[in-house]
Amino acid sequence: MKQVKILFLIAFSLLGLVLASCVPGGTQPAQGWSGITLNDGILYMGSMDGKIMAVNPSARSQNLSFPADGEWEYSITAPSGGGLSCSQTSASVAIYGTPAVDEALVFSGGYNGKVYALNASARSQNLDFPQMRDNEWFYPKTSEVIGAIVGSPVMSEDAIYVTSSNGKVYCLDKHFGDKKWESDVLGDKLWSTPYIEGDKVYISTFDGNLYALSAEDGSITWSFATESKIGFVSSPAVHEGIIFAGSFDDNLYAVEIGESGPLWKFTGSNCFWATPLVSNNVVYASCLDGKIYAIDATNGTELWSFDVESPVVVPPLLIDDSLVVVSDSGEVYIYPLETDASVGNTVVSMLSIGVSVQAPPCAQEGIVYIRGQDNCLYAVDIEQGRVIWKFPLTTQ
């Protein structure tokens, strides 16, 4: 009987371990997939260990020690209960949004529900944060939070717009971080990145609505709802008065702003997770079904598609006359685009960085910068078709 009891104890302990997330796939911690912004020759991004970083590609190509000229890092931490422990510890904060940069100020939102404005000069000197005289701030200014921030912050001339998991859009003063307005609750949670055009802020929601808000006061000026309230999974893209966004039921919607019905719907074999790219009346849409679709923006007709055999989580990039697609499995494809988009395309180059990619890349002068889920930054020369340098973001 004693043995039986011991077996019981072992079995229950095992159950405890299982419940404590020791079984893979039980719970997935928030790690972040911040994209990269290039500004004035410096790359800005969030790392997977909660740092906002400025990386100088020139210094990285020379393999100089970090931080070199123009480089810095700042760790965002938040109090944590420390699991079963009663003591409070600090944990790194996941960063999902791509930072927005305006001259010396870098704006980023954290999964801890705070918005940060960092001054590059103050961060280079590693001064205490925030340096008010350098226009550094965080919002909310108290210990309160506004709900986890997943979408990227978006700038207008004098304001920053962020979405929050509490379902609201916030408009903050760019220089002081004061709240200009907050919207009504637009959905259960907002994880999408707003799109600013003119005096309107466009938002897609998980409960199947597209909204146009007044950039002045956050009031709703127009809304669109899908049939059966099918939610939107991607952030919206706006092109010539049409909003494009992927929905949870594997459709890409095109909706004319001001209308109540969709202009067209295009169905893939899985979700259009990434924000579509629209150029010259062609929508380039990455799909989790492993294909890139080129769709006529006016009528939703498929012009061509190409199978990359791995889900594509990030938007494609348009570099000169080529489309660059980075798949989740780390393959980089380069398509030269024909003048006649309906002709179709042939991949001229493909290389693999060998790690999962879920963060939107950026490009300049023929170099694509990719942050892999191994928390390394890769510089890929698309003409040479090779990785020219790799920089680990965790070792600093």
Add this chain to the structure above:
Amino acid sequence: MAELWNLIILNPMLNGLIALSSVSGGSFGLAIIGLTVIVRLILLPLTLKQLKSTKALQGMQPKIQELQKKYGKNQQKIQQEMMKIYKEAGVNPLGCIWPMLVQFPVWIALYQSIMRALATTPESLLNLFQHLYSWEVVTQAIPLDSHFLWLNLGSPDSTLILAIIVGGSMWVQQKMVTAPSADPRQKSMNSMMLLMMPFMFGLFTLMFPSGLSLFWAVSNVIGIGIQYWITGWGYLRRGTSAQVVTKVGGKGGITKRP
């Protein structure tokens, strides 16, 4: 191995859960309750086997205590005699363990399904799409409404209500099957087990998403129902002073207490 697990067990259960949510009017809470009931019904034969084995072993406690008195510290002899008794009664001492262990993968899959379906982080939501079938009833149900009664199923219950329900129901279920023992060591161990597990799960309830706690609560309540069906209120009603009245059959069967 992980792919096989996903293909055979996790994905069908996950998609079933989401489809149930869709047909339950979009209520993920009702889907969790529904799937827990279905899984417990499927596992009912194993549960009954486990209960019968446990009951049969408990029925032998007086005889085992006699052996312990008779042979003192001669553990080898006690073991030999115990095995004889088990053999005579046709009871396998591990008979109550194996059915429980067989159920483990199912509970793990159910746990994983709930956690995956809730998709509390952006990574989880992205990962969820790799496990979904292209059924309309599934894709149209995403993202799931995480609100049920007063609960946000993706977050721990900040009130103590669910923790009390989970801990309390677990205590009742255990109390119904925990036989009183005259042996002080056994008694102490029983008391520890009786309190430790409800306390542990009550604590988990305060830490884990309440969708998972809802599953524990419903599972416990169904467990109490099955237990009641087999043995009535068992040791919960009789307390620790009453005599155990159980007739052990030749094949380890039990007689329901009138």
